[in-house]
Amino acid sequence: MRTQSRRAPRAFLAVAATGTLIASLAACSGAGGSGSTGGDAINVLMVNNPQMVELQKLTADNFTEDTGIKVNFTVLPENDVRDKISQDFANQAGQYDVATLSNYEIPIYAKNGWLHSLDSYVEKDKAFDQDDILTPMTQALTAEDGNLYGEPFYGESSFLMYRKDVFEKAGLTMPDKPTWQQVADLSAKVDAAESGMKGICLRGLPGWGEVMAPLTTVVNTFGGTWFDKDWQARLDSKEFKEATRFYVDLVREHGEAGAAQAGYAECLNNMTQGKTAMWYDATAGAGSLEASGSPVKGKIGYVPAPVEKTDSSGWLYTWAWGIQKASKNAENAWKFISWASGKDYEKLVGEKIGWANVPAGKRASTYDIPQYRKEAAAFADVTRDAIANAKPEDPGVQPRPAPGIQFVGIPEFTDLGTKVSQEISSAIAGRQSVDSALRKAQELAEAVGKKYEGS
Numbered sequence: 001m002r003t004q005s006r007r008a009p010r011a012f013l014a015v016a017a018t019g020t021l022i023a024s025l026a027a028c029s030g031a032g033g034s035g036s037t038g039g040d041a042i043n044v045l046m047v048n049n050p051q052m053v054e055l056q057k058l059t060a061d062n063f064t065e066d067t068g069i070k071v072n073f074t075v076l077p078e079n080d081v082r083d084k085i086s087q088d089f090a091n092q093a094g095q096y097d098v099a100t101l102s103n104y105e106i107p108i109y110a111k112n113g114w115l116h117s118l119d120s121y122v123e124k125d126k127a128f129d130q131d132d133i134l135t136p137m138t139q140a141l142t143a144e145d146g147n148l149y150g151e152p153f154y155g156e157s158s159f160l161m162y163r164k165d166v167f168e169k170a171g172l173t174m175p176d177k178p179t180w181q182q183v184a185d186l187s188a189k190v191d192a193a194e195s196g197m198k199g200i201c202l203r204g205l206p207g208w209g210e211v212m213a214p215l216t217t218v219v220n221t222f223g224g225t226w227f228d229k230d231w232q233a234r235l236d237s238k239e240f241k242e243a244t245r246f247y248v249d250l251v252r253e254h255g256e257a258g259a260a261q262a263g264y265a266e267c268l269n270n271m272t273q274g275k276t277a278m279w280y281d282a283t284a285g286a287g288s289l290e291a292s293g294s295p296v297k298g299k300i301g302y303v304p305a306p307v308e309k310t311d312s313s314g315w316l317y318t319w320a321w322g323i324q325k326a327s328k329n330a331e332n333a334w335k336f337i338s339w340a341s342g343k344d345y346e347k348l349v350g351e352k353i354g355w356a357n358v359p360a361g362k363r364a365s366t367y368d369i370p371q372y373r374k375e376a377a378a379f380a381d382v383t384r385d386a387i388a389n390a391k392p393e394d395p396g397v398q399p400r401p402a403p404g405i406q407f408v409g410i411p412e413f414t415d416l417g418t419k420v421s422q423e424i425s426s427a428i429a430g431r432q433s434v435d436s437a438l439r440k441a442q443e444l445a446e447a448v449g450k451k452y453e454g455s
Contacts, residue, residue, distance in 0.1 A: 041070040042329050042336055045088070046100040047081045047319060050288070051154055051359045054349065055340060062348060063339045069332050078209065082414075089114045094326035097333040101322040103140035103392075104407050106150040109322065110143035116323040117147040121334040128338045132363050136387055137318055150320035151341045155361030156284040157305070157314035157386030158217060158406075159379075162186075163277045164301040166193050180218065180246065180306040183278070187254040190277040199254030201276040202247065204428040205263035208417025211424055213315060213406040214280055217305060219243040220396040221313040226408050226445060229399040231452040233445035235420070235438050245434045248427050260429035272296055280306065282317070283361065283386055286379035290356045302382045304389075309397055315406040316390035318362065346372075361387055401452065412448045419444050 046052045056073050064070055074096070076084060085099045089109060101109065109115050122130045130138070130148075134155060141150035160183065162174050167186075170193055175182055187199030203211045219225070224239035234240055251259045256270050268285050270276045272294060279285070289300050305314040321337040323330055339345055346358045346366055355375035360366045360383065367373065367384055395405040402409040407417060423437035 154359035201267035204259035
């Protein structure tokens, strides 16, 4: 057993009013979750990612069969589920016992008193084996009070995926640790290498978790930052402009068609269908690319996130389980979490669905399972190393006032990041220049920074 230390991330310097956390999206209702549950049943609200949909299918015949605890699922798209979770947890309505939350929300929700601490459950549930959870994940889900408030369902970083066969045919070699300039040069060379193939796919879709996620990692490694240590907005800095121009120019010149409306799902589809030679995005995408039946299975190479001025630049992200403080079913909620994030669940997925589909990136022991290592050989070690090297407290070249690699760990970032993303997406679409987009973005960021000055 490997003992891992846990430390709380740097304190969030302020927590905005409840309304700030609730995105201005139309609420979307789903099946299940019709009110507070009683007895041996819980309500779970979760994002509709493929791994969660598989979990929903496996629950009745495995978890419920073994425990007698019925699970009522509400499954929604990412933007909708964030909105619904925010409303229910902020109001402590208790409609949902468990929800999928990321390492962005969990420290904020914990500070607001919306979540159950999980430490007492972990202490009693020795079979869960918290020490097996990867250190960066445990740290990311630990609040400033030193308590643990979430357990990861799967974890991810970001890396560069590329078509090995296309590169070989073109006589090109992907560096083991590429720079962004090398990626740009390679993109030009493999653009149109095959009919209908573009050089690279990069997110351009508006959203703080869409285009701003990869772009912010580029900003970090180019030497930029959203805010300096004194909360001065820096979106008009030379480094931020250079990184954004680079990203926008690259996707406009060698990226996918309709880039301004392309997000993770669109790039995954393009890579799977052979429409792009490279893709920089979440490590979680590799499982789909290498899944049984994928047209590109075995054709993809994986290397670390490209860099410029930093040693690494991959992000850190997890979809994790949190228990609402108002839940009257916390004990049963923990039993569900212990099962869904436990070692045996990963083996269940491997045996029932396929080892490439295992929700990995959270447990050290996963990488010792022979069947998983065989099926995920192309990307397993690169993913684990990317997670281990992620530095949410120190992702750039200068001190930061709040944690986060692909986001700024403050409540206002949902609104700020979304508004800035709309300006960047507009530049990708050719409707305005990068300078124009960042002038507007700087004003938005300055208004947020002023709230924190002197704190």
